[in-house]
Amino acid sequence: KFGTAVAVEEPIKPPVEVEHTQLLIDGKFVDAISGRTFPTLDPRTGDIIAHVAEGDEEDVNIAVTAARKAFDKGPWTRMTAYERSMVLYRFADLIEKHNDEIAALETWDNGKPYEQSASAEIPMLTRLMRYYAGNFLVYSRICYHCFDDFYPTLTSLPSSETYSGWADKIHGLVVPADGPHHVQVLQEPMGVVGQIIPWNFPLLMYAWKIGPALATGNTIVLKTAEQTPLSAIYVSNLLMEAGLPPGVLNIISGFGPTAGAALASHMEVDKIAFTGSTETGKIVVELAARSNLKPVTLELGGKSPFIVFDDADIDQAVELAHFALFFNQGQCCCAGSRTYVHERVYDEFVEKSKARAMKRVVGDPFKKGVEQGPQIDMEQFNKIMKYIRLGKESGATLLCGGERSGSKGYYIQPTVFTDVQEGMPIATDEIFGPVQSIFKFRDIDEVIQRANATRFGLAAGVFTSNLDTANTVSRALKAGTVWINCFDVFDAAIPFGGYKMSGQGREKGIDSLKNYLEVKSVVTHLKNPAW
């Protein structure tokens, strides 16, 4: 035990202690074979929270062997879908029970405001587990109406969660084919799945990855980000308490070029799912291709446009544009990092955006009312400060912010640039920090063309009260998600992923299941077909 998280003033939470710092392999907490550890830091101060076991290739090999055994020999793959779903349900209940400790651990390791961890990220983890779990009492939301006659009371259950779920509803098809053949199309788990996640939403990314992979009956080796290893180990212990058999989920803490690369290039890993930067995504695809051609899903970077038309509710648009960029310290792959504003409302929008940014409460994420904590680490802090400098040098107007906030930790003032022109570094690159860039536009065709003129295509926001404008723009944008008069709506049922260099495949929703299923056609010859 290496320390405690203590709020500086008005502590929201009592101190937390770190219980788990080892790798989780085959149901046991173990040290790395090399015996090495690495420190994980508190972004508020740069102090060490704990030393964590540093997994590398050898540990990945052992974890993959455990996952292979768990897949080939069971019991996971021999349990009924209902039994598997109940493990996820019990896990969701345990997360709910430990919500506050998990939230505190997440904030300590990541720096995001405790209030957001406790009221958004951890409840979303619970919600996602229930979404993927399944429920035998009431059928899924797509077919439960068929049961109205038999179970009239069930349709009035208070929570939609009661009838959500996938684990026990994955089924194949019987398809008609020419000739005397009986044709079944089966949906089967892929086997051992490798998953690599980033540090910006450690537990949400964990949930997006393990939920669909477990619901479809796979086994997993998951590598957490080196900046935020703690919360995934903690909750995975709860998952075992919920009844997950040994070897089904193995957690490796460690670094990308060692542990991550070993996973992506492993010959016994049947699939790899990655969330992180576009640059690293390319490496992962290459490693997968060079080894056993395992299929890859990718959720990568973005430079999402947020478009405000002159008929929008300006106050609401200012607030949501602010949220779209500054939420999570600006560390969101889908951040609305190019704010396009119609020239007729530009001046008003700019003035109000500045006022909003200057009101943003930056400080210790454990303090009540804090909206923005520190950036994750020194590397990201330096990268963001470099982009602020480049913004100034390339001629954009710095409206507010632009400096470090405080004297220790990785805090940055909420920063707003106006007069941003296409081609400036702050207009083209993913900054991943609290830096809003505001552009002016004249008409709809122009803004569609400019919004799409990027190598990314993750998300977009459209603000207008005109239905025709909303429909025209949303259909024209090359982005995996278009939010109209809203932003960052992340329901478990809504698929999320990117066009172009923002990714391949979709997470959440029905589409996420496809990432983890093989399709097998079974064609049986019929001697004497009856038809």
Ligand code: ADP
């Ligand atoms: P960031 O730059 O935001 O840290 P990365 O894409 O580098 O994003 O990191 C996302 C995840 O990818 C982390 O878990 C990291 O350890 C992992 N990673 C980094 N480099 C590699 C690599 N060469 N091979 C596999 N995984 C990697």
